[in-house]
Amino acid sequence: MTVELLWWEGCPSHPEALAELRRILHEEGVEAEVSRVQIEDDEQARREHFPGSPTIRIDGEDIVPPGEGAPFSLTCRVYRTRDGRFSPLPDPEDLREAIRSRVA
């Protein structure tokens, strides 16, 4: 399993995203290195199809696929928690579900 965390320094959520990702991988018994990819400019954002920081991909797939036509740029990503709140991080259960679906 390949696990990537794509991040941009203008958004302060990536350390928390990395900690959360590692915690849930550990809880699910998955031994996978998290590959961190820093996005540094708009051109790289477009090339990497980066919809905002943080973006987590497992085996190349975004755990919360962005909507069709979502722009790729240096920005903070807006997630929704399962109870409907705005959040700079994906809901932990979305992350857990994405991991489980790959190890099942």
Place this chain on the structure above:
Amino acid sequence: MSLDIGDRAPDFTLPDTAGEEHSLAGPAVVVFTCNHCPYALAWHDRIAAAARDYPNVRFLAVNPNDAVRYPRDSLDAMRERVEREDWPMPYLHDESQEVAHAFGARTTPDVFVVYAEGRLRYRGAPDPDHQDPSLNAGWLREALDAVLAGEEVARPETDPIGCSVKWRQ
């Protein structure tokens, strides 16, 4: 430039989403915020609730972001949001970014409480955790309760947390 606690806040006049101009004259809460940042969105309802709970204090929301690179922060997008949501405060457009520079705004959100003689009495985050709505903009409310009671603000400065202000390049 950045304001220190006790400094006189810079006067300004900015248009809201309907084109009406608003000035900082006297006591107010100035909140730098925006449409595209998850931190600003997560804290928005708590700040709006505080605006409703302190009807004698002016709240001014200011969007300073470069709308060329971040179209979700354009004046049209601000207008659409205000029409869609119930805002208890004007949403001001700082197109030149001069107000954000004058305050030394760093993030969205970044909260400034300006009180007697136009002096800065609180600057920082609304409360300690964007993920916990029960915190209810507690740091902001603490500051307002203190200044309204004529007391010193016990915690006059906290670290603003959020997306960086999107300066023009």
